[in-house]
Amino acid sequence: MAQVVGQQILRDPALFYWILFPITVVMILTGVLRHYATLLLQSTPKPLEAKAIREQKNYLHGINLRGNANQIPLSSFTGRKNYLVAAFQAGSFLKDPGAKDKPPANPMSDPNGMEQMMNMMKGNMMMIVPQTVIMGWINAFFSGFVIMKLPFPLTIRFKSMLQSGVMTRDMDVRWVSSLSWYFLCLFGLRSVFTFILGNDNAADQTMAQMQQMNPQQNTQQLFGPGQDPAKLYLAEAENLEVMVQHEFVLDGIEDRVLATI
Amino acid sequence: MSVSSYLARFVGASTHPAPSESLLLSQLAPPILNLTISDTPEQWSLYESLLMSTLRTGDDTSARLVLQRLSDRFGNSNARIMALQGMYDEAMATNPAQLEEVLKNYNEVMKGDPTNVPIAKRRITLLYHLNKKPEAITALNTLIDLNPTDAESWAQLAQYYLELSMYSQAIYCLEEVLLILPNAYNIHARLGEINYIIADSGGAGAGKEGGGVLERLEASLRWYLRAVELCDGYLRGYYGVKLVTAALLQGKFSAAQRQIPEDKVNKLNSVATVHLNDIISGSEKGKKGFTGYDAAEVAAAKELLEADGPST
Numbered sequence: 001m002a003q004v005v006g007q008q009i010l011r012d013p014a015l016f017y018w019i020l021f022p023i024t025v026v027m028i029l030t031g032v033l034r035h036y037a038t039l040l041l042q043s044t045p046k047p048l049e050a051k052a053i054r055e056q057k058n059y060l061h062g063i064n065l066r067g068n069a070n071q072i073p074l075s076s077f078t079g080r081k082n083y084l085v086a087a088f089q090a091g092s093f094l095k096d097p098g099a100k101d102k103p104p105a106n107p108m109s110d111p112n113g114m115e116q117m118m119n120m121m122k123g124n125m126m127m128i129v130p131q132t133v134i135m136g137w138i139n140a141f142f143s144g145f146v147i148m149k150l151p152f153p154l155t156i157r158f159k160s161m162l163q164s165g166v167m168t169r170d171m172d173v174r175w176v177s178s179l180s181w182y183f184l185c186l187f188g189l190r191s192v193f194t195f196i197l198g199n200d201n202a203a204d205q206t207m208a209q210m211q212q213m214n215p216q217q218n219t220q221q222l223f224g225p226g227q228d229p230a231k232l233y234l235a236e237a238e239n240l241e242v243m244v245q246h247e248f249v250l251d252g253i254e255d256r257v258l259a260t261i
Numbered sequence: 262m263s264v265s266s267y268l269a270r271f272v273g274a275s276t277h278p279a280p281s282e283s284l285l286l287s288q289l290a291p292p293i294l295n296l297t298i299s300d301t302p303e304q305w306s307l308y309e310s311l312l313m314s315t316l317r318t319g320d321d322t323s324a325r326l327v328l329q330r331l332s333d334r335f336g337n338s339n340a341r342i343m344a345l346q347g348m349y350d351e352a353m354a355t356n357p358a359q360l361e362e363v364l365k366n367y368n369e370v371m372k373g374d375p376t377n378v379p380i381a382k383r384r385i386t387l388l389y390h391l392n393k394k395p396e397a398i399t400a401l402n403t404l405i406d407l408n409p410t411d412a413e414s415w416a417q418l419a420q421y422y423l424e425l426s427m428y429s430q431a432i433y434c435l436e437e438v439l440l441i442l443p444n445a446y447n448i449h450a451r452l453g454e455i456n457y458i459i460a461d462s463g464g465a466g467a468g469k470e471g472g473g474v475l476e477r478l479e480a481s482l483r484w485y486l487r488a489v490e491l492c493d494g495y496l497r498g499y500y501g502v503k504l505v506t507a508a509l510l511q512g513k514f515s516a517a518q519r520q521i522p523e524d525k526v527n528k529l530n531s532v533a534t535v536h537l538n539d540i541i542s543g544s545e546k547g548k549k550g551f552t553g554y555d556a557a558e559v560a561a562a563k564e565l566l567e568a569d570g571p572s573t
Binding site: 047048049050053054057058060061064065068069071072073076249250253254255256257258260 | 440486
């Protein structure tokens, strides 16, 4: 009875020292380097002007009043509501009260928006440039090498993932080509970077992608570029105005306390 | 000991530490300063707390060193470091003239950057303590106009108004705090206190609602009850309930005017008595779950119960 023996390919052990190992080391080093380069290039977010802060915080004030209205007596609530609705409608908290009726400015011309875009650009460049260079380097020197064999069997679907750059149809899926090893490193080194650089490192691919998804997440801007604060204020005034239901939380408190204690 | 265990000691300290407690914390300065600087957020907040303690106990050399390290790390132009530096300067000042000098410094900073909130707050405190109360209140109002969602500013403003007996303004400010932090039971109790004070002073500050003493007392009772509802075992809250219900029971108010019937008030009074007794005996014996009460507050509660004792 002949046992089914997997494909045997004789590999030069030097492949390990001269290809597998260098690629891995280079990937880790670029990751670390990228982290520090990103930190260097990142401009500290500019503090907002007094008027911008005032605009944002007063808007939040309205939202707070709406959310927690039941905490204060009805008379206090109506007083505040009337004041805020009038002020919101008059646009007295706006950074630029004159601009109330104008169409929103082009986000490209807004210096704050530009700053954000520059930051995003820098981040993207830090990802793209080294990746292009390294991939070119690997393609030029190491293309077509089969450098290792995985210790477990895989289905045929993984062939395109593990053997890019090697056009052999019959080779077992367990063999990994150098270009594929590069990709595996690119996407799989996350935990290594977390280990070396700490939790929120810039070398991390997924983090960078997350930040691209919602660029406003960690900036102080409440109103995104292109959003018109004047309109938001008007909407908030309307929200406050239509609030008729008010149930003071202190009503009937004596019965509640007596019932529970 | 590590940074985190030191930090836990500072966090665990009471908000108004007794002199002995401050001294103990301040004496931690040499071992903390000998720790290697690991540049973690914990370490720097530990430094900040240590700075306060050393300033409180007059350990100026340690304070200087801590401040030096903080400003080496974050730079002199960092708003928070500027405020800490200002605190140090205030503590070092030996006469009012020097304090005026610090104030002038603050004024200049504020002129350059009106959004520097830490310095703005230091300036307000300093103004208040230099007995320029109206100016302090105006400055605080400007700060609130800039940022009306800062609970700390509102609470401070309420305190200033209360000290000037401007009760309705103080109540307004505390209500603003509640809009930001709806579950702040200490603020509820504070509202109860202010209403009680108004009632106690004869309803003078009752305002246009024409609320008499009775209405104020009932409002006060309700705020206290809310505080107790939010925080079980809140000594100050139960103390207030006890105090106000006693006042409600003693006062000669007609039943028609009362919104909370007398029998309920009576029940609430006895509930408060039970809880206060629990807390007092529990904290005296150091029972589990009854630690951490302020000794002075427990003594005051005991006194209240004893004064009340013979009559009930």
